[in-house]
Amino acid sequence: MEKDDEDVMNGKNFLGRILVPIDGSASSLMAEETTAIIAKKTGAAVTVFHVKQELRLGSQLPRNVQDELLGSIEQYAERIVNSARALFSEEKVKIDTETISGDPADSILEFSKEGYDLIVMGAHGENEKDPYALGSVTKKVIRHTICPTLIVKKVSALSNLLVCIDGSGNAIKALDYSAKLAEKMGSNITLLNVQERRLYDSSPKTAEELGEKILSKALNAVRKRKLKVGKKLEFGVPSDVIAEVAEKGKYDLIVLGSRGLGTVSRFLLGSVSDDVSHKAKCSLLLVPAKT
Numbered sequence: 221m222e223k224d225d226e227d228v229m230n231g232k233n234f235l236g237r238i239l240v241p242i243d244g245s246a247s248s249l250m251a252e253e254t255t256a257i258i259a260k261k262t263g264a265a266v267t268v269f270h271v272k273q274e275l276r277l278g279s280q281l282p283r284n285v286q287d288e289l290l291g292s293i294e295q296y297a298e299r300i301v302n303s304a305r306a307l308f309s310e311e312k313v314k315i316d317t318e319t320i321s322g323d324p325a326d327s328i329l330e331f332s333k334e335g336y337d338l339i340v341m342g343a344h345g346e347n348e349k350d351p352y353a354l355g356s357v358t359k360k361v362i363r364h365t366i367c368p369t370l371i372v373k374k375v376s377a378l379s380n381l382l383v384c385i386d387g388s389g390n391a392i393k394a395l396d397y398s399a400k401l402a403e404k405m406g407s408n409i410t411l412l413n414v415q416e417r418r419l420y421d422s423s424p425k426t427a428e429e430l431g432e433k434i435l436s437k438a439l440n441a442v443r444k445r446k447l448k449v450g451k452k453l454e455f456g457v458p459s460d461v462i463a464e465v466a467e468k469g470k471y472d473l474i475v476l477g478s479r480g481l482g483t484v485s486r487f488l489l490g491s492v493s494d495d496v497s498h499k500a501k502c503s504l505l506l507v508p509a510k511t
Contacts (some may be wrong), residue, residue: 234400238264239336239367241271241328244300247342247355251372252304254503255340256311258378262404264338266315268304269331271324272297325360332367339369352501362478362497366510368397372503376472381409383475384462387434392441394477394507399442401505407472410450411438412465414458427455459495466502478506 240255242248252268259266273293281289301317308315320327332339344355352373354362362369383398385391395411402409413431420427431453442449454461466474476493497504 234397235262235264235337235404237336238266238338238340239269239328239332240266240304241269241324241339241341241357241361242300242304243270243324243342244296244303245342245344247344247372248300249307249342250375251340251342251370252307253375254370254372254378256308256313257375258338258340258401258405259313260311261406262401266308266313267336268301268308268315268317269328270297270301270317270319271327272319272321274321274323325357325364328357328361329364332365336367339365339367340372341369343371343373352498354497362506366508368505368507370473370503370505371497373500374472374502376503378405378472378503379407380470380472381407381475382462382466382469382471382473383409383411383438384477385411385413385434385438386477387413387437388477390477390507390509392438392477393509394475394505395438395441397507398475398505399445399447402447403445408448408450409442410452410469410471411435412452412454412462413438414454414456414461416458417456420455428453459492459499462492462496463499463501466500471502473503473505474500475505475507478508 238255238259240251242252255266258264297319301319305315305317318331328339328341339361341358341361343358344353354371358371362371378401381398381402383395385395398409401407413434415427415431435451435453439449439451452465454465462474465471474496476496478493493506
């Protein structure tokens with residue numbers, strides 16, 4: 221293993237603080253429930269974060285009408301924050317709460333820079349018809365954040381993790397994060413490498429050897445950890461294969477390394493992770509390169 225990879229694997233910081241953006245939707249509620257499960261296993265501190273709707277008036281309204289609208293926004297914010305307090309209290313998880321006004325995605329991105337180790341958020345808001353699709357706020361957050369982000373599509377104990385490995389240093393970071401999470405959660409891990417079908421079609425032996433080499437390096441990286449780790453080598457369109465393997469294997473969570481926007485050479489974030497984020501029916505954990 222290269223020195224940079226060893227430094228990542230031996231990092232002392234892991235999961236001290238979790239940020240949970242809430243908006244009152246069913247998807248948001250699933251994020252809260254999942255966070256409670258993680259917090260109880262890891263001891264992480266939890267901050268529930270709500271961004272109030274900004275009141276933008278196209279024309280001047282009477283003062284009493286403005287006051288009524290503002291009051292309604294305040295009441296809604298108070299209601300969903302109190303609901304979150306009740307949920308975490310029932311699960312015996314202590315939380316802090318923060319409520320501000322602004323653009324939801326921008327506010328989440330800015331607030332998450334305040335020493336948070338993980339963002340846990342629902343896949344979408346109340347108006348999204350497809351239960352597995354991503355809403356606009358979630359899309360913006362995962363494309364710009366430097367904080368690992370768990371997108372919750374189903375509530376689960378995160379006991380069965382599918383970790384996507386492509387041989388990059390960034391993938392090692394994602395593996396490190398997921399391995400630490402798995403140790404705390406008591407989860408099993410399966411390492412998945414997907415080789416492009418066109419490489420396999422032109423040279424099956426080369427594709428198989430390359431995939432096995434990548435998987436062996438990843439297994440070596442976690443060999444000292446007390447984990448149950450399996451491996452899979454598949455061939456095809458990466459995003460399609462990842463989503464299919466996750467569904468057939470009934471995995472709780474797909475873990476992907478992410479490079480973020482502005483990177484020309486990208487494998488697992490870019491078209492692949494974008495596609496997986498939309499296609500997968502289970503939750504996803506995206507670990508940015510700058511974590």
